[in-house]
Amino acid sequence: MSSANEHVLPQGAGYGVVVGIGLFFSAFMVVLTAVQARYTGFSPKSSEEFNSASRSVKPGLIASGIVSAWTWAATLLQSSAVAYKYGISGPWWYGAGATVQVLLFAQLAAKLKLNAPYAHTWLEIVAARWGTVAHIVFMFFGLATNIIVSSMLILGGSATVTDLTGMNTIAACFLIPLGVAIYVVVGGMRATLLCDYTHTAVLFAIIFVFVFTVYATSPKIGSPAVMHSLLQAASEAAPVAGNAHGSYVTMRSKNGLIFGVINVIGNFATVFQDQAYWQRAIASRPASCVKAYLLGGLAWFAIPFMFSTTLGLSAVALRGDPAMRILTPAEVSAGLPAPTAAAALLGKSGAAALLIVLFLAVTSATSAELIAVSSILTYDIYKKYFNPKATDGQILRVSHAMVALFAVLMGVLGTIFFYIGISMGWLYEFMGVVLGSAVVPIAVCICWKRANKWGSIGGAVAGFCAGITTWLITTSALNHGVVNVTTSGGDLEMLSGNLASIGVGGIITCVTSYFWPENFDFDTTRAINVPSQSEPATEQPLDYTADHEKKRHEVSSETVSIASEPTEEDELDPAALNKAFKFAAWSSIILLVVMLLIIPLPLFFAQTIFGVGGLTAWVVIGMIWTFFSAFTVVVYPLWESRSALKLITTGIIKDVFAKGGGKFIVAGEASKA
Numbered sequence: 001m002s003s004a005n006e007h008v009l010p011q012g013a014g015y016g017v018v019v020g021i022g023l024f025f026s027a028f029m030v031v032l033t034a035v036q037a038r039y040t041g042f043s044p045k046s047s048e049e050f051n052s053a054s055r056s057v058k059p060g061l062i063a064s065g066i067v068s069a070w071t072w073a074a075t076l077l078q079s080s081a082v083a084y085k086y087g088i089s090g091p092w093w094y095g096a097g098a099t100v101q102v103l104l105f106a107q108l109a110a111k112l113k114l115n116a117p118y119a120h121t122w123l124e125i126v127a128a129r130w131g132t133v134a135h136i137v138f139m140f141f142g143l144a145t146n147i148i149v150s151s152m153l154i155l156g157g158s159a160t161v162t163d164l165t166g167m168n169t170i171a172a173c174f175l176i177p178l179g180v181a182i183y184v185v186v187g188g189m190r191a192t193l194l195c196d197y198t199h200t201a202v203l204f205a206i207i208f209v210f211v212f213t214v215y216a217t218s219p220k221i222g223s224p225a226v227m228h229s230l231l232q233a234a235s236e237a238a239p240v241a242g243n244a245h246g247s248y249v250t251m252r253s254k255n256g257l258i259f260g261v262i263n264v265i266g267n268f269a270t271v272f273q274d275q276a277y278w279q280r281a282i283a284s285r286p287a288s289c290v291k292a293y294l295l296g297g298l299a300w301f302a303i304p305f306m307f308s309t310t311l312g313l314s315a316v317a318l319r320g321d322p323a324m325r326i327l328t329p330a331e332v333s334a335g336l337p338a339p340t341a342a343a344a345l346l347g348k349s350g351a352a353a354l355l356i357v358l359f360l361a362v363t364s365a366t367s368a369e370l371i372a373v374s375s376i377l378t379y380d381i382y383k384k385y386f387n388p389k390a391t392d393g394q395i396l397r398v399s400h401a402m403v404a405l406f407a408v409l410m411g412v413l414g415t416i417f418f419y420i421g422i423s424m425g426w427l428y429e430f431m432g433v434v435l436g437s438a439v440v441p442i443a444v445c446i447c448w449k450r451a452n453k454w455g456s457i458g459g460a461v462a463g464f465c466a467g468i469t470t471w472l473i474t475t476s477a478l479n480h481g482v483v484n485v486t487t488s489g490g491d492l493e494m495l496s497g498n499l500a501s502i503g504v505g506g507i508i509t510c511v512t513s514y515f516w517p518e519n520f521d522f523d524t525t526r527a528i529n530v531p532s533q534s535e536p537a538t539e540q541p542l543d544y545t546a547d548h549e550k551k552r553h554e555v556s557s558e559t560v561s562i563a564s565e566p567t568e569e570d571e572l573d574p575a576a577l578n579k580a581f582k583f584a585a586w587s588s589i590i591l592l593v594v595m596l597l598i599i600p601l602p603l604f605f606a607q608t609i610f611g612v613g614g615l616t617a618w619v620v621i622g623m624i625w626t627f628f629s630a631f632t633v634v635v636y637p638l639w640e641s642r643s644a645l646k647l648i649t650t651g652i653i654k655d656v657f658a659k660g661g662g663k664f665i666v667a668g669e670a671s672k673a
């Protein structure tokens with residue numbers, strides 16, 4: 001790490017960003033929530049709205065929420081670290097190896113709407129299908145996922161803030177989740193999605209700043225051609241082990257490919273077992289959740305790919321530049337190539353931009369984790385085992401308390417991992433060893449009526465044991481019996497544990513289900529939390545725009561008129577959802593084959609080394625993809641919400657010019673008034 005007098009920014013900047021941005025977003029959330037309550041009728045004072053945004057959010061905003069939850073500290077830092085270590089293959093394997101799971105999750109999202117449309121958590125579905133033992137076993141995997149992801153967020157965030165500003169790491173570990181917890185408690189799920197949207201918009205803006213600096217304007221690099229010659233010079237000075245001709249500009253990278261496999265496995269676990277992604281599917285309108293996941297996955301790819309193709313490669317290209325210090329392996333594992341390159345390229349402003357983009361990524365992903373864990377602790381522990389008849393008020397209070405509890409726990413976990421010397425990079429490659437075994441059992445639980453209960457539970461447990469055992473044995477065998485944090489973090493050691501975990505879990509689950517199939521009737525899971533005939537499906541109106549505008553229309557002849565939209569009941573039509581599932585299945589599998597096989601493998605086997613033209617094309621395609629991504633998650637959500645924005649603007653104008661006339665009034669209240 002940098003010594004105290006080497007930090008690019010003053011300590012105050014670290015505290016300013018961590019505390020200041022946290023407080024800014026808390027205040028922003030208060031305003032947003034007040035605007036929502038006054039002009040739309042939505043208020044997070046209902047537990048359903050707090051945890052599920054009344055299941056009414058449109059696909060652009062869900063896609064933006066997926067991008068934001070899936071953009072971790074590692075997405076920026078670890079992707080740049082693998083670009084630094086393996087060259088151009090690192091960004092590809094990081095991006096593609098963590099995009100396909102989000103695309104495939106579109107299938108699970110369609111099945112969720114088809115088979116358990118009113119569930120609050122994925123664990124409620126496991127419990128309804130397979131009972132208490134399965135509920136507890138899979139809750140272990142679910143919470144372990146949240147704990148590992150949250151720890152990586154805190155470790156990556158705090159390491160970078162400390163490196164750039166000298167801020168105390170332990171203070172960063174606690175202050176990062178604290179600020180986020182405040183705004184999550186104030187705003188709940190819908191306001192968190194709106195906050196995610198603003199984070200994502202700023203994140204793309206800053207990524208563009210780095211991309212154009214490196215590939216267009218920087219006097220140190222400034223074009224793909226100069227980047228190419230600097231990378232060639234770097235590989236001549238220090239060839240990359242396992243890469244064709246030691247080059248940085250080739251997809252033929254043995255270690256890059258090994259990282260790719262580890263990345264694919266670990267990210268299956270952290271998407272399929274993280275309530276945060278189920279929660280976005282739950283919050284989504286049924287008709288558009290598949291679209292949201294496909295758009296979100298494709299948009300997200302650009303973030304790690306382009307960020308690390310820019311800053312990770314710059315960290316290599318700038319070796320020898322006086323502003324670029326030499327990084328130790330521990331600093332690379334902590335994710336520091338990107339911040340170091342940003343500071344070397346743009347000095348204090350580069351360091352500040354990096355700090356802000358990282359902090360926004362960490363806070364929005366942290367908010368997703370906080371509300372996800374809070375939902376599990378509330379619905380799957382408090383309500384299920386302690387107070388099945390909990391009232392809406394009790395559920396809301398417990399949800400708030402659990403957000404605060406997990407925020408503190410995140411700080412504690414970050415501190416523990418920091419002291420025992422476990423870095424974000426180590427945890428990133430380790431996650432599939434612990435979590436991989438439950439991927440297949442969870443997928444089949446919601447998708448496949450033949451899945452065998454005990455085979456799936458046994459597969460998850462046996463896969464977990466096999467993963468840990470294989471990882472330890474391989475570490476011992478490859479390192480002359482020395483098993484410690486350093487030896488166990490090697491590529492082959494992690495690869496073996498990841499493969500054993502997902503492989504054993506998957507094989508046991510599939511074989512038992514094939515020979516001893518269940519014939520499960522998903523009506524059982526469709527009955528979870530189903531609203532009774534006498535109450536509406538949710539406590540808030542289901543259609544954010546049409547329903548509200550219709551009601552406003554009943555009390556005001558001046559209101560804007562819009563076309564009526566389908567209700568949630570219409571959107572739960574099984575034929576339409578089955579069609580959406582088939583579309584999700586075909587499109588996600590085709591995209592998987594393209595991203596993991598058709599593009600990278602021919603380049604790997606052909607041992608192609610990119611010339612200037614090849615690297616330029618690679619970078620330009622990345623830029624175009626990034627523009628489309630920004631359009632999808634920044635411009636499209638505004639367009640799809642134009643009616644709601646008009647409604648709010650009309651309300652504000654009325655408040656200003658007609659003194660209080662802008663408040664949203666539901667029809668019943670209007671007639672009483």
Ligand SMILES: NC(N)=O
Pocket residue numbers: 070071072074075098267
């Ligand atoms: N979300 C990831 N794997 O960056």
